Amino acid sequence: MQRAFPDAAASAEAAGQPLDPQLAPASKPEFGDFQANGALPLAKPLGQPPRKIAEAVVAELQADPSFTQLCLAPQIAGPGFINLTLRPECLAAEVQARLGDQRLGVPSAAEESGSEPAPVVVDFSSPNIAKEMHVGHLRSTIIGDSLARVLEFRGHPVLRLNHVGDWGTQFGMLITHLKQVAPEALDTADAVDLGDLVAFYRQAKQRFDADEAFQTTSREEVVKLQGGDPVSLKAWGLLCDQSRREFQKIYDRLDIRLSERGESFYNPYLDGVVKGLEAAGLLVVDDGARCVFLEGVSGKDGKPLPVIVQKSDGGFNYATTDLAAIRYRFGTEGDGARRVIYVTDAGQANHFAGVFQVAQRAGWVPEGGRLEHVPFGLVQGEDGKKLKTRAGDTVRLRDLLDEAVERAEADLRRRLQEEERTEDEAFIQHVATTVGLAAVKYADLSQNRITNYQFSFDRMLALQGNTAPYLLYAVVRIAGISRKGGDLEGAGVAGAAAGGEAEALQFTEPQEWALVRELLKLDAVIAEVEEELLPNRLCSYLFELSQVFNRFYDQLPVLKAEEPSRSSRLALCRLTADTLRLGLGLLGIPTLERM
């Protein structure tokens, strides 16, 4: 564009809005691989028809050998779109390169930037001590884990932090209540089990809401705990240990790695937060509470809304902890992170917006530091209301996972019977567990996280459509080719290693090319997820890849094809399997050889 219209380019540059070729992936296959829409906005300033502008740009492209090496002759279409199609031999060469690449063409962050990437904090899951994990923790846990996996794969040092609720008023309630009704739970390990603890917690909460004296005692208990009282601390430690073991069972089951760093960790830094805000001139005492008034956010009466960092009774609350955490995570004496990501429900958006603003104004976010709330919607039942058990209780996460696996197992057994297959018990358990858990994870991840999510066992376990079983089946099909004598490992590699032209990949059918083009999108998709933090983009990609593969598999023979098609198709099978395994792995989903 610069060569075709030097004057326009120069003046656009001077105006601070350099010409944009608007190069994007083609919106439809018949438009080629990429489209450049940049000619259209030039029509007005240049006073020429857009197609004529496009022609001039195309002429420059055609005169450039580095372009013609890569692309076929550009086509001008519609009002002035420039459609670009990559040379088939370039696509084949790229497939060849990825066959020999562990990372399947996805660059690492260090490679790209040329420097060591700074740590990224992903704060997710975050259940509360003395409560069981329930359906409310599902999305944070699954989405957070997947984002962490993507960032790790890209080579960022990731801190997966479990910001467990192990501090605060709720704790004061529980300890106060236990002191009165079950003191043994406070000084003897495992005196009561977690189920009882949950019941005690519920009672404590009821008393807290109803009884003012209890409320006061509870608040005092929190202050004691936060002040380091040894009796309170011991009780607290026991409760935490007990909950921690229960959480770990769920994490093991879902293959989720997390470092626990609860709210209590930041206790020593809370005072510093208040002092720091005071030093920054942001602190205001209002009604006995120390707060920072927000800019641009006003409440009922039109007055600015406060973020309270120290209550009138001297206790700190969650905003203080969150601020301390931000400070610690970005701080060079702390985690030294450059990006801090919070995966919590959308209901906390206001809270985080407020806390982030205060952190910014206090100067605790370094230059170039990113502080991001990754919100997600509610889990709803098929009736569109918040998911509950038939009895109206919150759904426990372990029950939900159990049911998914049970349903997967029943499904598998029915199919084995129908197909008159026999498999041993270990196989059945392994497949049912993998499919059941994969279905739960994939259903959650495949939806844009912002919207509420309608939970349905039937839909997530369906064997067709955008579901985990459908994707897993594509991998199984490829594994089947391998079992029946297809040498996937050797496919396409030998030719590259020997540097021999004779064994170069050769594709002739449209189904092959469609698969090639789909396979080569992986790096762009990963980059997008890393930036936008939307795992559903990866899911859509893997689903489309599976569809394109199934079409290929259905319509073209692999093992019975003549050479050189046979090896070339085997190479595509191998790269497809590797891509699906990698992609599903980034979603936290393991694959199967048979199902």
Next chain:
RNA sequence: GGGGCUGUAGCUCAGCCGGAUAGAGCGACGGUUUCCUAAACCGUAGGUCGUGGGUUCGAGUCCCGCCAGCCCCGCCA
């Protein structure tokens, strides 16, 4: 009252920096199996993108108003 999110096919949802005739899955209807797992594939029908304005070469996408649903709103997290 203020703020946030959402509203796209019968249902569940995609839709990337504003780009060509708005996509998928399910469900419905019709078809495909001497062949690597048919858990698949091919086809048909189905849309006022909540609504009214605006911005522009071009709007599901950006801006403003309105309607509906959900969520949040000072000492819980």
